[in-house]
Amino acid sequence: MTSPTTRPLLDVADLRVAFGDTEVVRGVTFSIAAGECVAIVGESGSGKSVTARALLGMAGRGSHTESSVLRVGGRELGGAGEREWRRARGRDVGLILQDALVSLDPLRPVGREIDDPLRIHERMSLPERRARVHELLASVGMPDPDFAARRRSGELSGGLRQRALIAAAIALDPPLLIADEPTTALDATVQARILALIGEIQSRGTGILLISHDLAVVGHLADRILVMRAGEIIESGTAAEVLGAPREPYTRQLIAAVPSEVPRGVPLARSEPPIPIAVDRSASRSPALVAIAANEPPLLAIDHVSKTFAVPGGRFTAVEDVSLEVRRGETVGLVGESGSGKTTLARLALGLTTPDTGEVTLDGAPWSRLDERTRRPARRRIGAIYQDPLSSFDPRWSVGRILADAWNVGAPGRHPRTADHAIAELLEQVGLEASVARRRPLTLSGGQRQRVAIARALAASPEILICDEPVSALDVTIQAQILDLLDDLQRERGLALLFISHDLGVVAHMADRVAVMQAGRIVEAGAADRVLAEPEHPYTTRLVADAPRLTRA
Amino acid sequence: MSELELRQTTIDAEVAHAPRRRARIARLPRAGTVVAGAFVLFLLAATVVPGLLETQDPNRISPSEAFDSPSLAHWFGTDESGRDIYSRVVAGTGTSLLIGVTATFIGLAFGLVLGVLAGFGGRVVDYGVNRLVEVLFAFPGLLLALLVIVVYGPGPVTATIAVGLSTAPGYARIIRGQFVAIRSSQYVEAARVLGHSRGRIIARHVLPNALIPIFVLATLGVGQAIVWAAALSYLGLGAQPPAAEWGAMLAAGRTYLSVAWWMTVFPGLMIVGTTISTTVLGRALARRGRGDA
């Protein structure tokens, strides 16, 4: 832990940003010293990103920014004009955004993007600049800098392009670097390396302002943490203070919502969580469920299934010889990084894709072998929940119509008036008011949409739900609520869940058994606590090691 | 013909970025929609009851009043035979809109058949239809129109058919694209997972969602069809005298551009006004259909 040195790189006092009459940042005060990493934590809409942008004079169109102090690199920029701000951007402050795929211009070679600050701020010759770009790419750990400089962001892997984005931000070695959700879209292993890279930059004396919704990420890097909510900083302190002894209930709620260390069955969102020391996972599991799981044949059985797709110049194997069983009332977690074949496996389970070899059976009966016409009546038994609920709704339909449509499948020919009643009931079950039925999904928040999606899945009275990254797009507290909801519903209805996620923490919290997928194969499977505690396969070991963990104390 | 295709990109963008679009559209002046609505109402009135709006018989000649500039007696002036241009513009609304709407309808109907075949007919049919559409694209639109007219004789009917046919490949390509996009969308997948039949999914999800953007395209197509029919009139192959069709009026007035600007400006304004107002309204309706704004 570094302590603030004499002269802060950034000094902000009473920063306020308003859009029209709505104030979204309300009196934020903090400072960052050289070599220090300060993190702002908050959920979407808390004003953390607007704060970060305001520090670059880029709060956005139609915004009004004021502050009593806004000193960047020793220069007061409060009330500065665009020209003055431009001189500061890139030179005094660098910015790293989430997902370099869209944060780097997809049509320009990354070398040009990195070159931009050099061209704009420095009088350097072309060869000098080219050499500097090479140097920068090498310094962020790019394997082949010259090759990479000529690539466009879409032609690089997620980790490499994020490195390129960082290289562009530190091109002029700015004393302050703002990282706004720098690792959010990345796989765990990549995330760990990018965080290490940021830590390395920090160790060179650069001040870092880290913006994140993820306490686990923040915990790794930050010296001090500011918790933001509704435009205000409600709590601040050293990382140890905030994570170890949170004063504010909201902070405690945030910490509790992180699922990774919370055992199966313990709600994440509802009450004050106990500070877990060592919890016996199996103890918290309901004995009834275990009994069911043990005695019955698997509800869903995936048996030596393979699937390949034609790609230019050959075939791509998405799923290779995978076997997996889900029993009634059980949650099976499927973990893997992007591109590992998780989603293809989900589609195979749903009967949307037919396997090349192997077979999927439902309740011991053929499933993948059936033709669509025969399979159709049984489809209601398997429900699905997607990462992006909005795109899974017909944009023209209201929530009520969406639910009625699904409900009719569960029991065709039922009376329409009963449907209204059923819809209200479904909405209540997922924690929504009955009036939501009249609204269109577009007008709902992300969490509400996912609740509607769950309600739809339940409407058809399924026996098993395939959940493909159901919470990855949600804020941590919302994620906690959705996970709790799924947990409750499972308990009430005896549902089986195939829970697919890239997030080890979420899977650890949800799953009874875990299967780890890599490059189309299941490399390891077994009871959740065993796999995560004592991984056997090196890949699993690396996943577990790289997963961000909330470190307290 | 297939500026429609260009439009398609626009609409894809609208669909893909519905929330952003909403924010943007909300900023557009509502007055625009109102004005467009009023204009379309005028057009409809002129189509249904032209007699109420005309100030005199649109075909009444009066050589002594030829080339009179706009005045209280003749709001839009008179043409080379002393006919009242305002009354002719009103009288021509029905014909012009009929040409525009029918041609668009023909193009759309052909496009729909081809698009549905390609979108739902399986790989082989899709391939075949796509090649056919490519062939039609490679065939210059105006030539197609010329051939139809030369074979079946000039006149509003053949001009309409000709314009309609030449727009068909553009529509077909767009409609196919719409179908393919919606067919592979997640809400169609969600409906499949619920166990809905193919026919029900097409009827309840694919068609309605595909047709909304196509409706917007069609509103643009109407104006464009009128412009194309006007080009045929310039070549002397469009509407036949004394029909007061806008394109024909524009073509006739071109000769006298230096003598009587009003002969072309007013019919021209009608075409432009029709294109803009139907487009504005079409977009507004599409937004309502999609549920944003």
Added chain:
Amino acid sequence: MLLLGGAVFVMWAVATLTFFAIRLIPGDPAQAILGGPGSQASQEALDQVRRDYGLDQPLLLQYFAMLGRLLTGDLGDSYALKIPVAELLGAQIGGTLLLAVLSLALAWVLALALSLVSTGRGRIATAIGEGVELTAAALPQFWLAAVLIAIFSTGLGWFPPVATGTASGLVLPVVTLAIPLAGFLAQVMRESLLDAMTQPFVVSARARGESAVGVRLRHTIRHAALPGISLSGWALGWLLSGAVVVETIFAIPGLGRTLLQAVTLRDIPVVTGVVLLIALVYVVMTVLTDVASRTADPRLRQEAGR
């Protein structure tokens, strides 16, 4: 992407379609050969010509004979001008392509400029921009040409109304063709520009100190231009149709005028030749724009590979 096989198929289908469609046209080809409609050619002359040109053969034989000639690159002789069609069109294609390509380029520039100027600058600018686009797209070329001539030739005397092969003579025809096309292109470009302007990379670029103008010129303009590239094949076809009117008005020798004249004269070999040539241009252009789009935007390559 049109593969070679697809291209050959398109050419064959266009040739076949043209061959049979043109036979539907009333009018005796033999008369077209003997001085056109209204000629008073004798029965002997008509018979002689029918024999010479194989017009007395069954239709299917004529069709295969035509295909055979096409395979050897022989487009036949013009009925009216009695010179090889290839020679006639060879002299025309350059001018028409030059006209079309210049118009396309100008349309791009105008559309880009309009969308850059009017996008993201508030609702009034947007409304004006959209109004200009729709109006431009709704302008009939023959009328636009007359107005441009009235202003820039007769009024100001800047450009000649008759294109005589000089650069200044091409200005008005190119502008006439480009304005409506620019109206269409701008609508699409505005959309992608707007899309690009909300992308995070714009924030990144500005955070590096790029100015608003710099962002537009170095970043978003490329995104706006992309649909312009991919629509060039279509646009070229549109321009070639428009060339019929514009070449007539500005007295430019070219394919459009040749086509119109050939249809009027029922000069079947010339009509077939022009149609095939335009189809070829379209096919080549489609392939080129496809390649260009993929080069400009690596995302498209990935989609294809997925």
Added chain:
Amino acid sequence: MRAAHVTAPSTTRRSGFLAGAVALVTTISLVGCQAAEPESSGDPVEGGTLVYASGDAEPTCLDPHVGGNYPQALIAGQFLESLVSRDESGEIIPWLAESWEPSVDQLAWEFTLREGIEFTDGTPLDAEAVKVNVEHLKDPATQSSTGYLAMGKVESVEVVSDRVARFVLSAPDSALLESLAQPWTAIQSPAGIARGMDANCQAPVGTGPFIVDEWVKQDHVSLVRNDDYASAPADAAHTGPAYLEGIEWRFVPDSSTRYAALQGGQVDVIDNPQPDTIAAAEGDDAFTWIDAPRPGASNRIELNSGQAPFDDERVREAFIRAVAVNDGIDSLFFGTAERSYSPLSSVEPLAYADETLFASDLDAANTLLDEAGWTERDGDGTRMKDGVRLTLRFPVSTNQSIPAEQSLFEQVQATAKEAGFDVVISLLDLSSWYGALFAHEYEIVSAPYTKVGPDVLRILYHSDSITPAPSGYFANLAQLDDPEVDALLTGAASTSDPTERAALYEQAQQLILGGHYLLPLYDQQNSFLLSANVQGARALPTVSTPSFADAWLID
């Protein structure tokens, strides 16, 4: 004995893919150029290239022997010359032939050629060349239409000496000199002809003041001065080479563009100007207007008397009485065209006009229609008889009728409607237009016809012309079938007495007009607008084509 009857429809104005535009003269008649002949100011100046913008269709062959239409005549006059010409009084005057003499039986004509004339390829102009030309015209392989018909009675040409050629006729032909005055029978270099049709079409070789240098299709023909020119016609303003270095003959189909180009100084001369531009140019010192109506028939609307309803003369008269065109002609043609009441062009001295037959009288028209049994009316106000509507199909060629004329037809339509006629105008391209005529799908039609002399009446109104040619063509569009008219026209063509001939033609015209077979409108309009810097240009008094042999440019 058959009279010389050779004809073809002519093209006017913008069109031009008509096979023939013959002007065969049966008598020496006065065909004048009514041009406001430009006043020459100052002395001729050497040099400069004149730019001519033609609205007529571009010829498909520059050799007027092939086919033979007006657009070919327009340009061929610049580089080809005929054996004889005519002056403004209508007198035949020497050109390539310095004198001629018919035999007593009128079956042989000896032409003595000028001495020392060479074609521009160096071939001498001799009797052999004349022989080759006539044989070329008569050879079916040449595909000549107009010239072939003009040489109908010429059996052969004999070479009497180097300079004397003897035309041997199958029958007396008083129109021979006029036939030979036409551009379609112009004399070309035998060596040029020997190159074959392709080469000769591209650049015919003649004796004229200019030489074809290059023909860029659809764009222009470059003509350069013939520096050895020495064969000006007898009425030329000067002898010897032209003052101009050359002519750039451009094809500009759009009339507005043509006028704009003239205004901008891009071109020096345009043809086929729109009436409103003529009116505008007339009041402007910067332009000169040459008004040169074509010889032959007037522009008129023919009434198809061969089928219902116009097989009833009362209905024909009713139509002619019902329509009003005078105001329309005034306003649409801006005073540049004068109403005609004759079947013949006003440049024909034997033209007979009767204005009283054409006075508009709606009441009379209604009475006549009532008498004819067209008493019912349908919802539109169109008259009906036995359930048949009084519909008049009116095919209009967009290639032949300028916009003003099309507008006039719309006015005809509007005024005829008041009497209960439903006139259905179809705007057609030339091929479709002929198709409609050949199929008799018309009740009224307007078809211009250029031919020097009143013999055009025989072409248009003799019952022989009802029978279609193999191609389907027939000239008697009114389907006038009257033995009395036939007898008068045949007699007029064969008589050698000018007074008797004039009387016969007058009687024939009285019958044709009195039978209400046609509605004359105005002369076949043929105008040129010249920039004021063009001096000394004129329209030749043969078929009113422009001549630039005496023209020069001032700056």
